[in-house]
Amino acid sequence: MAIKLYNTLTRQKEDFVPLHGNEVRIYSCGPTVYSYAHIGNFRTYIFMDNLRRMLEYNGYNLKHVMNITDVGHLESDGDEGEDKMEKAARKEKKSPYEIAKFYTDAFFADMEKLNIEKPEIIAKATEHIPEMLAFAQEIVKNGYGYETSTAIYFDVSKLDKYPVLSNRNVEDQIAGARVDVDPEKRNPYDFAIWIKAPENHIMKWDSPWGLSYPGWHLECSAMSRKYLGEEFDIHTGGVDHIPTHHENEIAQSKGAFGKVPAKVWMHVEFLQVDGGKMSKSLGNVYTITQLEEKGIEPLAFKLFCYTAHYRTKLNFTFEGAHSSQKALNRLREGYLNHKNGKEDIDDAVIEAYKERFLEAINDDLNIPFAMGIIWEIVRNEKKSPKIANLLLEFDKVLALDLANAEKYINEQKEVEIPEEIVELVEKRKKAREEKNWELSDKIRDEIKEKGYVVKDTKEGMTIEKI
Numbered sequence: 001m002a003i004k005l006y007n008t009l010t011r012q013k014e015d016f017v018p019l020h021g022n023e024v025r026i027y028s029c030g031p032t033v034y035s036y037a038h039i040g041n042f043r044t045y046i047f048m049d050n051l052r053r054m055l056e057y058n059g060y061n062l063k064h065v066m067n068i069t070d071v072g073h074l075e076s077d078g079d080e081g082e083d084k085m086e087k088a089a090r091k092e093k094k095s096p097y098e099i100a101k102f103y104t105d106a107f108f109a110d111m112e113k114l115n116i117e118k119p120e121i122i123a124k125a126t127e128h129i130p131e132m133l134a135f136a137q138e139i140v141k142n143g144y145g146y147e148t149s150t151a152i153y154f155d156v157s158k159l160d161k162y163p164v165l166s167n168r169n170v171e172d173q174i175a176g177a178r179v180d181v182d183p184e185k186r187n188p189y190d191f192a193i194w195i196k197a198p199e200n201h202i203m204k205w206d207s208p209w210g211l212s213y214p215g216w217h218l219e220c221s222a223m224s225r226k227y228l229g230e231e232f233d234i235h236t237g238g239v240d241h242i243p244t245h246h247e248n249e250i251a252q253s254k255g256a257f258g259k260v261p262a263k264v265w266m267h268v269e270f271l272q273v274d275g276g277k278m279s280k281s282l283g284n285v286y287t288i289t290q291l292e293e294k295g296i297e298p299l300a301f302k303l304f305c306y307t308a309h310y311r312t313k314l315n316f317t318f319e320g321a322h323s324s325q326k327a328l329n330r331l332r333e334g335y336l337n338h339k340n341g342k343e344d345i346d347d348a349v350i351e352a353y354k355e356r357f358l359e360a361i362n363d364d365l366n367i368p369f370a371m372g373i374i375w376e377i378v379r380n381e382k383k384s385p386k387i388a389n390l391l392l393e394f395d396k397v398l399a400l401d402l403a404n405a406e407k408y409i410n411e412q413k414e415v416e417i418p419e420e421i422v423e424l425v426e427k428r429k430k431a432r433e434e435k436n437w438e439l440s441d442k443i444r445d446e447i448k449e450k451g452y453v454v455k456d457t458k459e460g461m462t463i464e465k466i
Contacts, residue, residue: 003362008265024060025232027224032069033103034088036287040271044238047268047310049116053397054361064119065227070100110288113298115399125219132214135222136194144255148184152194166243217248235262272315300325306367332405334378341383
């Protein structure tokens with residue numbers, strides 16, 4: 001069955017055919033490891049996981065690269081501000097390398113909790129400085145780069161077309177849109193491929209232009225070419241990468257070797273929170289650990305992401321996340337009911353389900369439609385091990401770890417909060433709303449005596465067993 005993928009480059013769904021036989025080569029923009037990745041970031045990596053698994057389900061072999069940005073990502077995509085790694089290092093009084101290791105480890109721990117497959121190749125920017133320097137030198141040699149007192153810039157005016165992904169007027173381009181960023185730039189929308197390091201800059205390397213470090217956009221161009229070649233099949237990332245980062249990747253590759261590097265460009269829409277933008281200033285940037293503290297499993301968040309197609313905005317609310325937790329528990333119970341069932345079901349019915357599921361996932365990863373089929377299967381009145389096995393087969397794509405459903409259910413029973421504790425918490429909440437602090441403290445102590453502790457956070461109250 002044909003696979004159709006939406007290509008941002010052509011703005012349409014296309015039949016997917018790999019460039020290299022049965023091997024699919026993919027590059028995914030990974031995290032900048034200066035802080036914890038948040039749930040908006042992980043919506044993109046959940047999509048990445050679904051894409052991988054869908055292709056594997058169709059019998060393809062994968063060569064997949066994901067970068068780890070541990071140098072060169074400035075506070076603004078438009079070459080403004082300082083390196084995020086150095087800023088975090090100064091704030092936490094650690095070296096940039098210590099910061100990178102800590103948050104890289106945290107990122108992969110969250111990936112594991114979400115049951116996301118790790119790409120075949122993890123490429124750290126700091127381990128590929130020679131490749132990036134060579135790439136920048138090629139760009140300059142080909143006449144697309146020029147030097148100023150602060151950086152080596154890419155001259156966008158030399159390209160046949162720019163931008164090509166975002167379909168915007170070049171004057172509206174975000175990168176370097178302010179002339180006062182660097183008055184030495186030939187064009188306000190030129191962007192830095194190599195940055196000359198100030199004297200107090202920690203992360204810097206020798207180059208023909210003195211001690212310096214690579215621009216953020218350059219790392220993905222250099223590492224994708226090293227591992228996947230000048231042309232590969234799919235490039236993934238969030239929609240925020242379209243107007244600047246991915247646009248500049250394309251520009252760099254055209255400047256170095258005259259080609260658009262990826263055949264298909266796929267982008268995931270934003271995750272909103274409570275109907276608005278996710279923002280640190282609004283205090284609504286949540287991590288996987290913070291969801292867990294509120295009783296929401298990482299896999300429940302994954303299921304929540306399946307309620308919307310990856311190319312549509314998804315609005316996160318704690319009410320919706322808790323609903324997904326309940327739905328995940330129902331799915332596990334449904335799977336176990338079929339696993340322990342004694343009835344038979346016609347093979348033709350199983351095959352029909354298989355065809356419908358494959359059609360859904362091959363249609364630009366229509367996971368919400370695929371989940372509709374899953375729930376239809378779970379609700380089948382005949383409880384059959386054949387259906388349980390079918391759910392496990394489909395879980396190769398969904399990755400909700402249904403094989404361990406019984407373990408999750410048992411774990412939840414062990415830490416279930418008694419109803420009387422829940423009622424006391426609600427009474428305390430009401431007392432605090434009425435500013436009856438004495439009663440609030442009294443109820444808190446009563447809860448503690450019963451073996452539980454209630455904590456007040458900016459996201460609300462949480463209950464934990466002592």
